[in-house]
Amino acid sequence: MKQTVRIFGLMAALSLLCAALCGCGDNTRTITGFGLNTVVSVTVFDGDEASLSDALVLLGELERRLSRTVDASEIARANRAGGAPTAISDDTAELLRLALSFSELSGGKFDITVCPASSLWDFGAAEPAIPSSGALSEAVSRIGYEMVSLSGNTLTLSGGAELDLGGIAKGYIADRIAEQLKAAEKERAIVNLGGNVVVFGGKADGTPFTVGIQKPFGASGETALTLCLTDGAVATSGTYERCFTRDGILYHHILDPETGMPASTGLSSVTVITGSSAEADALSTVCFLLGETEGMALIEERTDTEAVFIREDGSVLLSSGLSRGDGFVTVQ
Secondary structure, X not given: OOOOOEEEOOOOOOOOOOOEEEEOOOOOEEEEEEEOOEEEEEEEOOOOHHHHHXXXXXXXXXXXXXXXXXXXXXXXXXXXXXXXXXXXXXXXXXXXXXXXXXXXXXXXXXXXXXXXXXXXXXXXXXXXXXOOHHHHHHHHOOOOHHHXXXXXXXXXXXXXXXXXXXXXXXXXXXXXXXHHXXXXXXXXXXXXXXXXXXXXXXXXXXXXXXXXXXXXXXXXXXXXXXXXXOOEEEEEEEOOOOEEEEOOEEEEOOEOOOOOOEOOOOEEEEEEEEOOHHHHHHHHXXXXXXXXXXXXXXXXXXXXXXXXXXXXXXOEEXXXXXXXXXXXXXXX
């Protein structure tokens, strides 16, 4: 078994048609597949292959409930309901409550009703188009987390609002997989859902795992820094992940809900390290949208939460609980 495990925030775009289970030396086992529109992998270190298969089953179940692009999902049904109440599962209700708390925390910068605007952008197209100002104006009129009403397991969307949980769902699912592995008495594991990473237990020799923070606009797997982490979650929001350039202007997928346009905050990426992948996922987007000053102030207010901000010029800003070595960042 390798003594260092590197997990890169931006994985190569692989087209895996099915999950592949393979041994990685000694009792280490990794299952890799495609879900949530990205490459996903789960690694355990005791040779239990059943727990890995169960992890992908759980991922599939949650994706079918939470993805707005899965026609039969609870989110898609709510978006089509035209304001009528929609019954949702406990999982979806739990995630919505958490997501709404971050909408409130960020003063609406993180807004799960951004769907009318995000659906206008297709960053994966061969020739991506910039939406018209009229289309964006109409879309923005239907954005506002205040239009989401959640009462128990009943969801109601008013004012033409539609949900897009892309800023938090992967993190939530990563947490759930990690919880399932712990319940199955796995002592050490790595969950990587397209760069939303959860680790626990550390390596066999008692040293931390290392998680690579992608260098913005570098080659896939080229790291800006490497984070040492035994237990916790890491998530990154960056302008380099889904983007295109037109007339010298970079257009990326992190949208300002007030304009429907890509946010411009002087940052290329924000990486958040905390105990929950869902929180890291949401906070990385929140901090990017708030910008360097307000975003770092928010991180410093929260216990057991750290962040790495990478500016557009490539310089790095660390939160106070991190120390930087020769290419490494350590949680103090």
